[in-house]
Amino acid sequence: MMKIQIVLGRTFLLAIICAMMCFSSCKTEQIVPSQEMPKDISGNWKVIKATRNGTDITNLVDFSKFQVAFNEGKYTLINKLPFLVNQDGTYSLDNPQYPFQIVFRANGTQPIPTAFNYPIVNGVRQLSLTFSPGCPNNTYIYTLEKATK
Template identity: 45%
Template sequence: MNIKIFAPFILMLLSFMVLSSCKDEIAKIATEESVKDISGNWKVVELTRNGEDVGKRMDLTNFKINFNADGTYTLADQLPFIVAAPGKYVFNDPQFPFSLILTPDDEKKDIPLKFQFPVKAGKRQLSLTFSLGCSSNTYQFNFERVN
């Protein structure tokens, strides 16, 4: 009779011991993400406003942005862009950035841009999204690195 009382307890105790002895191997997998390097010269390959391609209406061939490894940037040619002067840049998080923050030399105000770093057709792109004053108009500049 004592065996009938203790059997469920012993079975639960053994089950607990077996399940708790399992190691979580997934937790040990290193998930290192590389620091994003955007240094180099970038040209515009696509410009959209509210999802509509407006790049076909204007000449984008001369507009480039150069990000230097020292944290500075320069612009080539003028285009309606969020900044018009060279300055400094920094990510909100170097490993997992969601924003690129520009600080033009002629202003001391930080200007955050939504940042994405996708690969399209086998080429790394730099995608910057922002609004120029009117919050209902969102511009997205897609850049490719110039070799």
């Protein structure tokens, strides 16, 4: 009889210890995702690399003076070169916090969407625009960096 009491006592004690461990170790932690700031592309951007169908054409064309200036929903082309649009106008991002597409709307024309990438490379913010002006067999990728005046 005493053996049964000892076994029951140990079982009861073990059950209490397990219950205490379960209640004390189960803490619900609520993870709140941080809000990403909207991407700010305002400023003047210059082409640092250009490819056509995967071939680097940066040195074939003088991109040094060409810039795209973004300011308050509007863009301005400086020293125009072949680009997705050939007139100044407005732009918008498909998602201000996580953009994957930028839409250019030249004054009086249909909107022109294009792939948009906004990476930081070697500590410097870049824009990458992928487009096919006219011929869909030719794909251009312009990589831009903020211009220092």
